[in-house]
Amino acid sequence: MALENKLGIEDASDLAREEERISKKKAMELFENRLFDKMEAGKFSSLKTIHKYLFEEIYDFAGEIRKVNLSKGGFRFAPLMYLEAALENIDKMPQSTFDEIIEKYVEMNIAHPFREGNGRSTRIWLDLILKTEIGRVVDWSKVDKEDYLLAMERSPIKDIEIKHILKAALTDEVDSREVYMKGIDHSYYYEGYVTFKAEEL
Numbered sequence: 001m002a003l004e005n006k007l008g009i010e011d012a013s014d015l016a017r018e019e020e021r022i023s024k025k026k027a028m029e030l031f032e033n034r035l036f037d038k039m040e041a042g043k044f045s046s047l048k049t050i051h052k053y054l055f056e057e058i059y060d061f062a063g064e065i066r067k068v069n070l071s072k073g074g075f076r077f078a079p080l081m082y083l084e085a086a087l088e089n090i091d092k093m094p095q096s097t098f099d100e101i102i103e104k105y106v107e108m109n110i111a112h113p114f115r116e117g118n119g120r121s122t123r124i125w126l127d128l129i130l131k132t133e134i135g136r137v138v139d140w141s142k143v144d145k146e147d148y149l150l151a152m153e154r155s156p157i158k159d160i161e162i163k164h165i166l167k168a169a170l171t172d173e174v175d176s177r178e179v180y181m182k183g184i185d186h187s188y189y190y191e192g193y194v195t196f197k198a199e200e201l
C-alpha cells in the first residue's frame with residue numbers, strides 16, 4: 001500500500017519511482033533558480049520551504065508538520081505533542097562550528113517533522129547551513145549509504161560516528177550541482193530496507 005498521494009498511485013514501488021523522479025527534478029530547479037539565497041540557514045522555515053518545494057506535486061502534506069507519531073527501526077521520533085516546541089528549540093541551537101551544525105542536524109532528524117521525505121529535505125537543509133557558516137558542504141558521493149544510515153540510527157544516543165563520516169566527506173566545492181544532487185539520492189525506500197520505512201504508531 002502506498003501513502004496517499006496527488007498522483008493517484010496505489011502501488012508503493014510505483015510511487016517510490018515517481019516520487020524520486022519528481023523530487024529530483026524539483027531539487028534541480030531549487031538549485032538552478034538560486035532559491036537558497038532567500039532562505040535563512042538553520043531555521044525550520046527554510047526546511048519547510050525545501051520540503052514543500054520538493055514534494056508539493058506529490059503530497060498534500062508537503063511543507064506541513066506531520067499529524068501522526070512516527071518510528072523507524074524501533075526508534076520513535078519526537079512525539080507529536082512536543083514537536084512544535086522541539087522545532088522552536090532547534091531554531092535557537094548554535095551553528096557556528098562543524099560540531100554544532102551536526103548536533104543541530106541530529107536534533108532535526110529526531111524531530112522528523114514531515115510524514116515522509118525528511119531524509120532528503122534535511123540533507124539539503126544541512127548543506128545550506130554548512131555552506132553558509134563554514135563555506136563547505138558534504139560530498140554525498142563520498143558517504144557510504146549503509147554507514148550513513150547506521151550512524152543516523154545511532155545518532156540520538158551518540159553523534160560521534162555521524163560527525164566522523166560527514167567530516168571526512170566535506171568539500172569546498174559548494175557550488176557544484178553534482179555534489180548537491182548526490183544528497184537527495186534516495187535508495188533505501190524500495191530496496192528491501194523494510195525496517196527503515198516509517199511506521200505510524
Ligand SMILES: Nc1ncnc2c1ncn2[C@@H]1O[C@H](COP(=O)(O)OP(=O)(O)OP(=O)(O)O)[C@@H](O)[C@H]1O
Nearest residue numbers: 072073075116117118119120152153185186188196
Ligand atoms: N532508526 C532510525 N533512527 C534515527 N534516524 C533514522 C532511522 N532510520 C532512518 N533515519 C533517518 O531518517 C531518514 C529517512 O527519513 P524519511 O524516510 O522521512 O526521508 P526520505 O527522504 O524518504 O529518506 P532517505 O533519507 O532514505 O532519502 C534517513 O535519512 C535517516 O537520516
Ligand SMILES: [Mg+2]
Nearest residue numbers: 116117118189
Ligand atoms: Mg522515506
